[in-house]
Amino acid sequence: xxxxxxxxxxxxxxxxxxxxxxxxxxxxxxxxxxxxxxxxxxxxxxxxxxxxxxxxxxxxxxxxxxxxxxxxxxxxxxxxxxxxxxxxxxxxxxxxxxxxxxxxxxxxxxxxxxxxxxxxxxxxxxxxxxxxxxxxxxxxxxxxxxxxxxxxxxxxxxxxxxxxxxxxxxxxxxxxxxxxxxxxxxxxxxxxxxxxxxxxxxxxxxxxxxxxxxxxxxxxxxxxxxxxxxxxxxxxxxxxxxxxxxxxxxxxxxxxxxxxxxxxxxxxxxxxxxxxxxxxxxxxxxxxxxxxxxxxxxxxxxxxxxxxxxxxxxxxxxxxxxxxxxxxxxxxxxxxxxxxxxxx
Numbered sequence: 001x002x003x004x005x006x007x008x009x010x011x012x013x014x015x016x017x018x019x020x021x022x023x024x025x026x027x028x029x030x031x032x033x034x035x036x037x038x039x040x041x042x043x044x045x046x047x048x049x050x051x052x053x054x055x056x057x058x059x060x061x062x063x064x065x066x067x068x069x070x071x072x073x074x075x076x077x078x079x080x081x082x083x084x085x086x087x088x089x090x091x092x093x094x095x096x097x098x099x100x101x102x103x104x105x106x107x108x109x110x111x112x113x114x115x116x117x118x119x120x121x122x123x124x125x126x127x128x129x130x131x132x133x134x135x136x137x138x139x140x141x142x143x144x145x146x147x148x149x150x151x152x153x154x155x156x157x158x159x160x161x162x163x164x165x166x167x168x169x170x171x172x173x174x175x176x177x178x179x180x181x182x183x184x185x186x187x188x189x190x191x192x193x194x195x196x197x198x199x200x201x202x203x204x205x206x207x208x209x210x211x212x213x214x215x216x217x218x219x220x221x222x223x224x225x226x227x228x229x230x231x232x233x234x235x236x237x238x239x240x241x242x243x244x245x246x247x248x249x250x251x252x253x254x255x256x257x258x259x260x261x262x263x264x265x266x267x268x269x270x271x272x273x274x275x276x277x278x279x280x281x282x283x284x285x286x287x288x289x290x291x292x293x294x295x296x297x298x299x300x301x302x303x304x305x306x307x308x309x310x311x312x313x314x315x316x317x318x319x320x321x322x323x324x325x326x327x328x329x330x331x332x333x334x335x336x337x338x339x340x341x342x343x344x
Contacts, residue, residue, distance in 0.1 A: 003047045008069050009058065011044065015065035015209060017274075019043045020249035032060035034101075034134045054132045055102025059143060062272040063250065064210030070107045071095035071119060079163070081122050084130065084171040091122055091165075099132045101139030106210055108147035108160045109217035119160040124167035138162075150218060150225050208250050208270045215269055215294060224294050230273040231292030232266050234302045238285035239327065240264060240318040244277035253277055254299065257307060262318045264303040268295030 003011040013019055017026040018040050030039050037051035045066070055068035071080045079094035080103070090096070097103070100121055111119040121140055127133035140162075148159050211229065218228055232253070240262050242255030252271035255264050273290035305318040310326035317326035325333075 003045070003066070004051075007047060007051050008053055009047065009051070009055075010067045012065045012067075012209070013044055015063045016044050017063060017065070017249050017272075018045065024249065028060050028062060029057035029066055032056045034132050052098060052132060054099030055097070056099060056132070056139070059102050059104040062210065062274070063208050064106075064213065068102055069097075070104070071097055078118065079120050079122050082124065082126060082171075084126055084173075085122075085124050085167055086172060089124075089167060094122065099139070100127065101132060101134075101136070103140045103143050104210075105143045105146045105150070106213040106217065108143060109151060109214060109221075111160055112147070112151045112154050112158050113217040113220035118158055121160065121162045123162050123164045124171075125164075126167055126171050130171075146227075150214075150227060151221055151223055152225060153223050154221055208252075208272060211269055211272065218294060226293060227291040228294040229268040229292055230271040231268065231289045232271065232277065232302065233287045233289075234264065235285040235287055237283045238281075238303055239283055240303050240305050241282070241327075243280050243282065244286055247276045247280040249274065249276060253302075257316050259316070260307060262305050262307050262316075263301060265299040266302050267299040268292065 001011060001013075003009045018024050022042050025040065027040050029045060030036070033051075033056060034054065035050050035052060037048045038045055038057050039048075040046075053068065055070075058066040058068040071078070079091035080100065081090045081094040081096050082100050083096050083098050085096075100123075103119075103121065108119060121144065123138065125137075127139055128135065128137040133139050144160060144162070151159060215229065218224070240255075242257070242262075242264065245253040245255035245264060250270045250272060252267050252269075253264065254267070256262070273288060275288055278286050278288050307316045307318055308324070309315065310317055310329055311324045312329040313326065315326055315328070319326075
């Protein structure tokens with residue numbers, strides 16, 4: 001769905017971290033926006049008239065909840081030009097984008113995976129003095145470096161690159177209509193009222209479309225580099241309470257308790273390396289490495305332990321050696337003992 005009918009920026013409420021709960025507080029898109037046009041708003045985000053459709057919020061969004069029109073390499077070598085470059089000076093046949101800073105790592109990887117197509121970013125030397133560049137001479141540099149590192153085993157001819165071609169004329173002024181009007185019309189037709197999410201809702205099965213785009217591109221490239229996906233590990237001292245899974249906004253961690261077993265599983269394809277699980281663990285028994293290898297086809301089992309019914313409350317829990325009473329009952333008994341000692 002379109003975030004606004006008059007802007008070519010799409011929004012997936014089911015993939016926004018703020019849909020997990022209203023106070024989640026993700027503001028990555030707002031931080032990335034050079035004109036302060038987007039902000040967290042309840043279970044989603046709000047977009048103001050100041051939006052120039054540069055796409056930097058979408059490129060920064062960790063889940064892919066935001067997406068903007070992206071260049072498609074239709075020729076063996078396709079140029080990508082900024083909309084501020086005067087039309088007469090643009091590379092013939094170039095794809096025009098509102099801002100080169102809106103190019104994402106995922107789109108650059110996909111250009112490698114498409115084989116015959118390659119994206120060349122045309123550097124006209126305009127970005128350092130542009131309000132959208134935020135003072136950066138190469139606002140695409142981080143995404144390009146990450147894409148090239150992840151696709152390091154690919155032929156250099158297939159990797160996206162940069163072509164320096166200083167602009168001989170003054171650039172066009174900044175405006176909000178730098179995107180192809182036909183594409184804006186598509187987003188307008190897709191506009192619809194979002195369904196209001198409920199508090200503490202878990203993001204949907206496609207909660208991390210950006211991660212899946214990356215993994216799909218790497219699979220097509222037959223590349224398995226470090227940094228393709230995060231890795232979570234359970235350390236000694238884990239009580240297997242499932243609190244980490246309860247706090248995971250994307251469902252990358254899943255906790256299940258049966259009559260005889262409790263299992264904690266991890267799906268790296270859904271992990272965004274937010275670190276909420278590590279922060280939530282009461283025994284500090286969880287570690288996160290954001291730069292792990294590509295995940296396997298199935299979620300990995302991180303921990304598994306036998307369960308038993310608490311002797312006092314009959315709730316299922318995962319006991320350590322010799323334990324017959326669940327931690328909640330132990331704490332309750334300790335509290336009652338302490339109160340009894342205060343009031344003999």
